[in-house]
Amino acid sequence: MAKHHVTATVNGDVVEFLCETRQSLLDVLRDELNLTGTKEGCGTGDCGACSVTIDGRLMCSCLVLGVEAEGKAIQTIEGMAAGKDLHPLQRQFLEHAALQCGICTPGILIAARSLLERNPDPTEDEVRYWLAGNLCRCTGYHKIVDAVLDAAREMRRP
Amino acid sequence: MSTRLKPEEKKLKVVGTRPLRPDGVPKVTGIARYGADYSAPGMLWGRILRSPHAHARIRSIDTSKAQALPGVKAVMTSADLPEQKFEYVGPERVAVNFWHMTRNIMAREKVFYEGHAVAAVAAISKSTAEEALRLIEVDYEVLPHVIDVEEAMRPDAPLLFEDMITRGIDPAPDRPSNISKRLEFKIGDLDAGFAAADEIVEASLKTAPVHQGYLEPQACLARFDPDGQAEVWASSQGHFVIRALTAKLLGMEMGNLRVHPAEIGGGFGGKNVPYVEPVALALSRKTGHPVKIVMSREEVFKACGPAPGSSMTVRIGVRKDGKIVAADGVFKFQAGAFPGSPVMNACMCAFAPYDIPNVRSVGYDVVCNRPKTAAYRAPGSPVSAYAVESVVDMAAARIGMDPLQFRLQNIARPGTPTVWGPKHTHEGFTETIQALMKHPGYRAPLGRNQGRGVASGYWFNNGGESSAAVHVNEDGTVVVATGSADLSGTRASLAMMAAETLGIDYDKVRPIVADTASIGYGHLAAGSRTTFATGIAVVEACKKVIDNLRARAAMIWDVSAEDVIWEDGCARPAGGSKGRFEPLSLKAIAAKRGVTGGPIVAEVSVNAGGVAPGFATELCDVEVDPETGQVKVLRFVAAQDVGRAIHPSYVEGQIQGGAAQGIGWALNEEYIYDEAGRLTNAGFLDYRVPVASDLPRIETVLVEVPNPNHPFGVKGVGEANIVPSLAAVSNAVSHAIGRRMTELPMSPPKILKALSSER
Numbered sequence: 001m002a003k004h005h006v007t008a009t010v011n012g013d014v015v016e017f018l019c020e021t022r023q024s025l026l027d028v029l030r031d032e033l034n035l036t037g038t039k040e041g042c043g044t045g046d047c048g049a050c051s052v053t054i055d056g057r058l059m060c061s062c063l064v065l066g067v068e069a070e071g072k073a074i075q076t077i078e079g080m081a082a083g084k085d086l087h088p089l090q091r092q093f094l095e096h097a098a099l100q101c102g103i104c105t106p107g108i109l110i111a112a113r114s115l116l117e118r119n120p121d122p123t124e125d126e127v128r129y130w131l132a133g134n135l136c137r138c139t140g141y142h143k144i145v146d147a148v149l150d151a152a153r154e155m156r157r158p
Numbered sequence: 159m160s161t162r163l164k165p166e167e168k169k170l171k172v173v174g175t176r177p178l179r180p181d182g183v184p185k186v187t188g189i190a191r192y193g194a195d196y197s198a199p200g201m202l203w204g205r206i207l208r209s210p211h212a213h214a215r216i217r218s219i220d221t222s223k224a225q226a227l228p229g230v231k232a233v234m235t236s237a238d239l240p241e242q243k244f245e246y247v248g249p250e251r252v253a254v255n256f257w258h259m260t261r262n263i264m265a266r267e268k269v270f271y272e273g274h275a276v277a278a279v280a281a282i283s284k285s286t287a288e289e290a291l292r293l294i295e296v297d298y299e300v301l302p303h304v305i306d307v308e309e310a311m312r313p314d315a316p317l318l319f320e321d322m323i324t325r326g327i328d329p330a331p332d333r334p335s336n337i338s339k340r341l342e343f344k345i346g347d348l349d350a351g352f353a354a355a356d357e358i359v360e361a362s363l364k365t366a367p368v369h370q371g372y373l374e375p376q377a378c379l380a381r382f383d384p385d386g387q388a389e390v391w392a393s394s395q396g397h398f399v400i401r402a403l404t405a406k407l408l409g410m411e412m413g414n415l416r417v418h419p420a421e422i423g424g425g426f427g428g429k430n431v432p433y434v435e436p437v438a439l440a441l442s443r444k445t446g447h448p449v450k451i452v453m454s455r456e457e458v459f460k461a462c463g464p465a466p467g468s469s470m471t472v473r474i475g476v477r478k479d480g481k482i483v484a485a486d487g488v489f490k491f492q493a494g495a496f497p498g499s500p501v502m503n504a505c506m507c508a509f510a511p512y513d514i515p516n517v518r519s520v521g522y523d524v525v526c527n528r529p530k531t532a533a534y535r536a537p538g539s540p541v542s543a544y545a546v547e548s549v550v551d552m553a554a555a556r557i558g559m560d561p562l563q564f565r566l567q568n569i570a571r572p573g574t575p576t577v578w579g580p581k582h583t584h585e586g587f588t589e590t591i592q593a594l595m596k597h598p599g600y601r602a603p604l605g606r607n608q609g610r611g612v613a614s615g616y617w618f619n620n621g622g623e624s625s626a627a628v629h630v631n632e633d634g635t636v637v638v639a640t641g642s643a644d645l646s647g648t649r650a651s652l653a654m655m656a657a658e659t660l661g662i663d664y665d666k667v668r669p670i671v672a673d674t675a676s677i678g679y680g681h682l683a684a685g686s687r688t689t690f691a692t693g694i695a696v697v698e699a700c701k702k703v704i705d706n707l708r709a710r711a712a713m714i715w716d717v718s719a720e721d722v723i724w725e726d727g728c729a730r731p732a733g734g735s736k737g738r739f740e741p742l743s744l745k746a747i748a749a750k751r752g753v754t755g756g757p758i759v760a761e762v763s764v765n766a767g768g769v770a771p772g773f774a775t776e777l778c779d780v781e782v783d784p785e786t787g788q789v790k791v792l793r794f795v796a797a798q799d800v801g802r803a804i805h806p807s808y809v810e811g812q813i814q815g816g817a818a819q820g821i822g823w824a825l826n827e828e829y830i831y832d833e834a835g836r837l838t839n840a841g842f843l844d845y846r847v848p849v850a851s852d853l854p855r856i857e858t859v860l861v862e863v864p865n866p867n868h869p870f871g872v873k874g875v876g877e878a879n880i881v882p883s884l885a886a887v888s889n890a891v892s893h894a895i896g897r898r899m900t901e902l903p904m905s906p907p908k909i910l911k912a913l914s915s916e917r
Contacts, residue, residue: 022285036188043455046841054574108185135373140815
């Protein structure tokens with residue numbers, strides 16, 4: 001079966017890859033581009049561990065085909081820090097001990113950044129409902145919610 | 159909000175503070191490598207074929223078509239694994255039978271549950287491996303199956319093992335059954351106890367099997383070289399245990415297998431045993447290529463041990479003055495396809511919080527056509543606590559006593575006997591109850607359709623075998639290596655104890671998890687044991703390093719080692735030499751290592767005793783929607799005796815996580831089977847773990863009654879928190895609707911059914 005040639009922008013860089021018709025964007029990121037920071041928790045769009053943004057829109061990369069990435073701009077966890085500087089969300093997650101095992105963390109950070117881009121001053125409830133598509137089994141979400149609220153506060157500062 | 163009830167303590171600089179975890183940055187940037195993130199040149203993808211039947215005899219397996227598919231390098235079945243001896247080995251509470259284990263890894267004569275592994279392939283791509291699975295032909299003779307524990311215990315139930323004679327009954331039964339084991343613990347005189355009671359309260363309760371729900375599916379990379387040397391990169395709770403079990407299952411020497419600890423994406427007990435590692439390594443042995451296996455979520459649900467469902471009856475006799483005088487519990491646990499549910503833990507922990515003179519716990523370990531159960535956070539204890547704490551709540555109501563006061567009045571103290579023999583020796587139970595009695599939430603008013611529940615719970619905690627090496631680097635920084643997997647921040651707690659002991663800054667200590675060839679044996683990161691037992695090894699190794707540093711300072715100063723003390727990270731002259739020399743820092747001594755004896759290193763291995771149990775008391779407020787049966791948790795407060803919180807943020811996190819899992823267990827989570835014995839909800843859409851919008855803030859109260867047997871007072875914090883939470887939620891719901899709930903999960907249909915029944 002012939003593979004497809006796809007050109008996309010990933011974390012600001014133009015990349016080319018070959019993929020099978022049925023290969024998900026998640027598998028392409030992990031297996032073809034070696035960007036393993038995006039995690040697979042379920043493969044069915046229920047856990048959010050594979051969250052990325054595609055042209056600025058939050059998506060589960062397990063529900064997107066690799067071929068659909070053609071011409072799109074994809075952001076993954078590997079592109080979140082600005083060089084050596086962690087994103088305020090990344091820093092607040094560390095400060096708040098908002099991760100335990102850390103497997104859900106990349107997806108939650110991507111989802112939380114997406115929230116703060118739309119709503120720089122969310123309420124606790126808004127954070128909880130926005131992140132309802134991202135499962136965390138370790139923390140009970142308490143410290144995650146606090147970290148997101150504190151990052152929002154920090155990012156609102158002029 | 160979090161409250162800490164602090165003990166008197168000596169001045170500590172690092173322990174009790176909240177530094178950043180040393181492994182944090184790679185985990186927020188996506189760099190950290192978990193089980194599925196390892197690859198190797200020439201790597202093949204492994205996939206496992208699983209049974210579509212709940213119970214069937216395997217007549218034959220034809221792999222020839224799969225084998226012939228281009229890109230397929232090997233197909234394996236149970237024939238590629240050596241047969242194992244039938245015997246139960248190890249302590250009864252955690253006994254292992256390799257005859258069972260090898261059959262769970264790969265079915266032999268029969269498949270015992272839907273999802274049971276029957277064959278596996280290794281191919282050059284995921285899609286080729288997937289295609290090859292469809293070409294394997296298995297001829298099954300489908301057999302009658304049994305799912306429910308009560309049904310499995312009936313004399314006419316379909317038998318999983320035609321020769322299983324119940325252990326623990328004397329004389330042994332003359333007929334086989336699905337009851338693997340009966341066990342009983344007893345103290346006092348039950349009849350006399352119940353005769354002395356003013357009130358006797360009894361309930362029969364059921365719980366559904368639930369999954370640990372770790373977000374990372376089982377995954378590994380394995381390589382078996384032609385010279386017999388092998389390496390595995392595994393995401394597990396104990397790479398030494400993965401090494402031991404994988405080597406045993408493949409019939410190889412442990413010395414030929416090196417297991418590297420990948421970062422682990424959650425375990426909660428479910429990653430104490432291998433599933434994919436023996437298969438990947440067997441495939442690698444057949445092909446000569448590295449093989450990677452990553453399970454799908456469906457496979458995780460169908461084939462990796464959930465916690466058992468149960469059927470229980472508890473009876474408690476109480477005097478009007480509030481004294482519990484007798485208690486009797488029968489706990490029937492689903493072991494799944496092979497014996498070994500945690501029913502023994504359930505029996506031991508059930509009444510452990512209380513001082514009851516006449517007690518009996520009876521347990522049954524029952525096989526049925528479900529995946530073999532695995533450990534899940536305080537295995538066994540939350541289930542029996544759900545039953546006991548429900549009946550304790552009913553008893554308090556019956557005699558008109560405040561439920562916390564009732565518990566306080568009956569609480570076990572040092573000297574109180576346990577049903578399994580030894581007396582309790584540690585304080586800390588009382589304090590968690592008192593903490594909640596004083597908590598403003600306990601007196602807060604409740605609205606319409608709202609209810610409040612409380613419950614307490616006990617967990618053993620664990621000690622055991624751990625190793626730690628402390629290396630002083632040439633520039634005075636320090637590496638702390640242990641063999642304990644880090645599930646939740648233990649690298650931080652171990653580094654903090656090392657920094658505190660050595661008297662240096664936390665950021666000068668680099669903690670690592672070393673592979674099986676680089677450090678002495680370390681048992682599982684399970685049983686809340688890492689910060690306790692591995693912590694002792696770390697502190698002991700640091701003390702050895704300090705003795706070494708003192709000896710070197712003495713050599714430099716030309717004084718006796720007794721005249722050198724270690725204080726604030728420096729060797730200082732003392733005794734007869736006091737004031738004669740400037741202090742020598744660790745850094746200064748490290749710089750002179752070459753002329754004082756070479757590298758400064760200590761490795762210590764311990765089998766840590768002196769374990770103190772964990773105890774928690776929790777409060778839950780709920781609101782029930784009478785239209786939909788939906789339960790909303792409004793408030794959750796968890797008080798746990800943690801001994802001492804080394805890193806309070808991660809201790810709070812353990813408690814919050816345990817409470818959240820308990821809430822899911824109580825309200826939503828369950829394995830649902832169809833008529834054919836197939837799991838119908840093997841995904842996160844239909845098996846619903848709590849999401850952020852389901853939960854309130856989870857308030858923690860850290861009660862710190864230090865364990866005198868640990869250098870910093872640690873008791874272990876990972877598990878006791880989940881023990882009371884099922885019952886706390888159930889008691890709250892029962893009060894909200896004015897009817898006693900006796901079955902988990904309390905999903906909306908069950909609530910609506912209860913609401914339509916008589917009060």
